[in-house]
Amino acid sequence: MNLLKLQILVLIERLKKVTDVAKELDMKQPTVTFHMKSLEEDLGVALFEAKRGRIWLTEAGKALHPYAVKMTAMALEARKAVQDYADLNKGHLQIAADSLMGSIHLPRIVNRFCREYPGIQVELMVQPSRVVQELMYHQEADVAFYYAQDGPSKGITEEVLLDEELVVIFSPSHPFASLKSLTDQLIAQQFFIQHAEGSFMRDFARSYAIKSGIHLWERMIINSPEAVKHTVEDGDFISLFPLSGIRDEVAAGKLMYLPVPEKPGKTVKACMAYHADQPSSPLREQFKQFAKQTLTAPVSP
Structure with missing residues (x-):
């Protein structure tokens, strides 16, 4: 029957x-x-x-x-x-993103995806970079976005979406505003805002200081990229930030930047990652393609 x-x-x-x-x-x-x-x-x-x-x-x-x-x-x-x-009329998508990708790129991508596919529910989990990579490793997210320099963990497939330059950010009222370039020693003399524990930016800043033979004057630690930018705008602090993440503030005259003094590895990767053993789905595949098409190139200096 x-x-x-x-x-x-x-x-x-x-x-x-x-x-x-x-x-x-x-x-x-x-x-x-x-x-x-x-x-x-x-x-x-x-x-x-x-x-x-x-x-x-x-x-x-x-x-x-x-x-x-x-x-x-x-x-x-x-x-x-x-x-x-x-047909992507229904579904639930779990996305994990580190604090930088989650504040710089994912809001725009997710907003446009939800607009095009109104039946899809999206859960965006913004966590420190290491937590995001753990979520991906344990298959607790469909797709993840984070900044990285090293290769992916075993079993994880990474696609590089952007090759991004990290820069020193400061306010127009900061002494750096009159300079055309920076040295490691100048950076070491300034009040520095450090990013939170477990974040890629914290690891990068510490690695940069070791390679440069300097000690960063970490007067403040902030776990929100947006709060880092707003605090730097006030004029007393500097920090490190991806260039694409400050384009609005630069255009509005709230922030300025200069390149990190020439060092190998100051360019980083904005990555999209997924577990190689996780079954594929039309929804995940569509979002991956959508993210790659939507993500714009970083602003030029």
């Missing part, structure tokens, strides 16, 4: 003619008759009887009819539910 046979029984009850059922299902009449007889053989009882040129359900057929209606309706509903996900 399969759903097609039950669907034929439901249609026989409504249309009373094999020819009409065949037309409804876009099938040949002998095929419909074959399935009717097959259903009777499956159940070992007569379900149909011919009277005055029409086909009627027997008492056994009438007993089966309400169950056939429910089963075919549920099958149709199940098919539609699955099709909704395949």
Whole structure:
């Protein structure tokens, strides 16, 4: 007994003619008759009887009819539910992003994706870089976005979306505003805002200081990139930041920047990552393509 046979029984009850059922299902009449007889053989009882040129359900057929209606309706509903996900009309997407990607790029990407696919629910988890990579490793996110310099962990596939320069940011009222370039020693003399524990920017800043042989004067630690920028705008502090993350403040005259003194590795990667063993889905694949198309290049100096 399969759903097609039950669907034929439901249609026989409504249309009373094999020819009409065949037309409804876009099938040949002998095929419909074959399935009717097959259903009777499956159940070992007569379900149909011919009277005055029409086909009627027997008492056994009438007993089966309400169950056939429910089963075919549920099958149709199940098919539609699955099709909704395949067509991106429904679905839930879990995205993990470090604090920089989560504040610089993901709001724009997610907003435009939700606008184009209004039936999709997006959960954006903004966490320190190390936490994001752990979420990805344990398959607790469909896709992740973070800044990195090293290669991915085992089992993780990374796609580089941007090669990004990190710069020293400061306010127009800061002494650096009159300079055309910086030295490591000048940077070491200033009040420095350090990014939070577990963030890529903190690791980068510490690595930069070691390579340069300097000690950063870390007077403040902030776990919000937006708060870092607003604090630097006040004039007393400097910090490090991806160039694409300050374009609005630079355009508005709130922030200025200069390149980090020439050192190997001052360019970093803005990455999109996903677990290699995680089953693919139309929703995840569509979002990955959408993110790559939406993400714009960083501003030029």
